[in-house]
Amino acid sequence: MTSSLQKYETFRDLHARPGAFVMPNPWTAGSALILGSLGFEALATTSAGLAFSIGKQDSEGAISRDEILANACDIVAACDLPVSADLENGFGAAAKDCQQTIQQAMDIGLVGGSIEDTTGDADRPIYDFDLAVERIQAAAETCAGKPFLLTARAENFICGRPDLADTIARLQAFSDAGAEVLYAPGLPDLASIATLCRNLDKPVNVVMGLGGPNWSVSDLADTGVKRISVGGSFARAALGALVRAANEILEQGTFSYADQALSHAEASRFMAPGTAGNN
Known part of the structure; x- marks a missing residue:
């Protein structure tokens, strides 16, 4: 079993090598085993995927810490x-809430995690600049010198505030506060992503699969992006297959969906102990 320190060093090094890498988002242990077995080098959790798997909406506060x-x-x-x-x-x-969350994340063997600047308040969806920076600084101080890579997220563009200048200013301040990866979901085009990357001094994460433009890994790497995640889109892809299969039975009375399903033997092989991450 690889230690947390070894996993952290592997994760850190992925952000230092040339090009961009994809870090997909499993939502269950089983989906993590499959993705690890297929050859991905790091994984990230998804609150949206988890919410949908336990019958909840993906909304602020819907899932507890x-x-x-x-x-x-x-x-x-x-x-x-x-x-x-x-x-x-x-x-x-409060900043102390971020500290507690980061500490608990490290305690269970996570080697990275992201903190957003969203409030959950529809009237004021983004924390004021100074408080947002204070929260990231507190999180960074908690994991300083520890095997944990902190990602700071600026959520303007997915909260109805398409302000690139403010997004860049926030991420620059988050970097100064100690964040090691920077992330602004929802940027509208490659030019905006390239501008963001040029103005930041830390690796940048971009999320794909949310809908809209379908840029490739090489497209994003050319803009300066280092890490690409998929959010809840793999979970939604699985749910989409479920809906299509169910509708085929209800509407046509046929079962051809099974032709595209993993066989029982294939699924079992993915779940065999020691397979994920040991290609």
């Missing part, structure tokens, strides 16, 4: 890969 960390713990235990976690907004407005 305990639920998020329990799911992450299952994923960490399932495979021998570095795992980073979607830690939402740190589960509280």
Whole structure:
């Protein structure tokens, strides 16, 4: 079994090598085993995927910190890969809430995690600049010198505030506060992503699969992106297959969906102990 320190070093080194790498988002231990077995080098949890798997909407506060960390713990235990976690907004407005969340994340063997600057308040969806920076600084101080890579997220573009200048200023301040990876979901085009990357001094994460433009790994690497995640889109792809299969039975009375399903033997092989992350 690979130690947390070894996983952290592997994860850190992925951000230092040339080009971009893809870090997909499993939502269960089983999906983590499959993705690890296929050859991905690191994984990240998804709060949206978890929410949908337990019958909840993906909304601020819909899932507790305990639920998020329990799911992450299952994923960490399932495979021998570095795992980073979607830690939402740190589960509280105060800097100390972010500290507690980061500490608990490290305690279960996570080697990375992201903190957002969202409030959960529709009237004021983004934390004021100074408080947002204070929260990231507190998180960074908690994991300083520890095997944990902190990602800071600026959520303007997915909260109805398409302000690239403010997004860049926030991420620059988050970097100065100690964040090691920077992330602004929802940027509208490659030019905006390239501008963001040029103005930042840390690796940049971009999420794909949310809909809209379908840029390739090489497209994103050319803009300066280092890491690409898929958010809840793999979970939604699985749910889409379920809906199509169910509708085929209800509407046509046929079962051809099974032609595209994994066989029982294939699924069992993916779940065999020691397969994920040991290609």
